[in-house]
Amino acid sequence: MIFFDEILQMEFIQTKTILSKLKKSPEPWFGITYNMNLYRGCQHQCIYCDSRSKCYQIDDFSKIQVKENALYLLENEIKRKKQKGTIGTGSMNDPYMPLEKTSKMVRGALEIIAKNKYPVHIITKSNLVLRDIDLIKNISETYAAVSLTITTYDDELSKIIEPGAPTTSERFAALKELSDNGIYCGVLLMPVLPFINDTVENITNIIEKTALNGGKYIIGWMGMTLRDNQRDYYYKALDKYFPGISESYKSRYKEQYSVSVPDSLVLQNTFNSTCKKFNLPTKMEFFSESKPEQLSLF
């Protein structure tokens, strides 16, 4: 098992395509039509990361692969798309992992997206996104959304479960700066990990801080995924940082893939009522060719 304090390796690879169209588009949670992953593997090394699952065929998640020809492909593919749709980035790796500071792959991609007037939805745990505010503002004339994933209001806990990512406080500060710059932004409150961050206190604090820092929406899911390699890694991390908890998972969830926290109904009700209290939508507005689609709030 490799933890964050061990050295992560990096290599360049070539890829065949860079924009993959989702079967159901726009995808109903995040409004994404095309997925764009400029990297494979992720330096943030969250202990629960679903991208460690076998189906993604990443043999070594601690080795970061940079898709060297990605921008060349994007320039060509974006022109050939018949349907203009939101390009999403951040589902299989964090586009603003530390390596991005020097590689500037995301910045290059945003320049191409801006030039072609395509919409974009960036999902990240990093305040490095602030570097690209100028480009995101430009893309906002078409449509741009930035979602900060925040799973715990406790910085110390975030350092354990998301060891390579900026702390929660840094993410909320980034949210505020994005909002102050007029960028459509919000929070993804997921995953919620059984017996770890599944408390009313955690959920209400994150919602309150999202509202106070200018978030325009918050999307929550009171659960997590668990499968093969991902589950093995996660249980080892639990044994290291939260001794005894993995036994509760094993007896409760067995081989289940998508799992809800034990008090999911209570937490979901708390989530809904607290969002209502702060007038915070629980769905995002999506891009549409004519005007942004306004979804029902609750």
Ligand code: SF4
């Ligand atoms: S930031 Fe996202 S992709 Fe990266 S390790 Fe964490 S959960 Fe996985």
